[in-house]
Amino acid sequence: MSPDEALQIARKQGLDLIEIVPNAQPPVCKVMDFGKYKYEQSKKDRIQRKHQQVTLLKELRFHPNTDDHDVEFKLRHARKFLDDGHKVKATVVFKGREMTYTDQGRVILARIVEALADCSKVDQEAKLEGRSMTLILAPERGTKKKISKPKESQP
Helix, strand or coil: CHHHHHHHHHHCCCCCCEEEECCCCCCCEEEECCHHHHHHHHHHHHHHHCCCCCCCEEEEEEEECCCHHHHHHHHHHHHHEEEEEEEEEEEECCCCHHHHHHHHHHHHHHHHHHHHCCCCCEEEEEEEEEEEEEEEEEEECCCCCCCCCCCCCCC
């Protein structure tokens, strides 16, 4: 129907003519209360934002000569980050003449991947960019820890 007819119908009912799909041919319109329409839209937006999961990228930095204990210590942090649902970026930074030891950096990153294989997957392979080698790990689906209360025994 023509826009004028639709406007007349809307005015008779005391409502507004709202264009729902402006790009369609012909455009799709509805006769309804505009305030109620805006409220429903904002309600849908709030629900979508509420169910959105925010993932952060946590970074761990190493050097080619990082000691085993230090790597293990940082691996515990990485495991906690992955359990919380965050991505982990492991970076090996090379300073000065350490650039000749890029193979040691690859060994450290391979060790990290192996140690965290049970709770993560490789999101981005290890690659050398400038003076740093980076690797990104993403949490596996369903690895989030479930906190359960201990059952109380009844006498």
